[in-house]
Amino acid sequence: MAMHAATTQKNTVYMNALFIGRNRLFISIFSALRFSITSFLPPDLNKKTQNRLTNLIIEWLPFNILPFFPAK
Structure with missing residues (x-):
């Protein structure tokens, strides 16, 4: 269970870094x-x-990030 949490956290950090x-x-x-x-x-x-403005960007964010992560 701890291994899964650590992997999930690493994946989240990687995705955030990639997005930024x-x-x-x-x-x-x-x-x-x-x-x-x-x-x-x-x-x-x-x-x-x-x-x-913050709400606007949060609503628009998925449309901004989708082109960078194509479906496999």
Whole structure:
């Protein structure tokens, strides 16, 4: 059981590293866009906007990652 957990954790770390490596440009652009949009907003709107932008990227993420992991 411990071996399975360790293997799963290694696989998760590998997948995360692979995703970040292949999507570095996208992550950088999104971070810059989020910063530029939220830096000039009042604090109460700023938090709502950041949450909406984060939710948008989480919803779009599967479509971004799928082309890099073709079916076997």
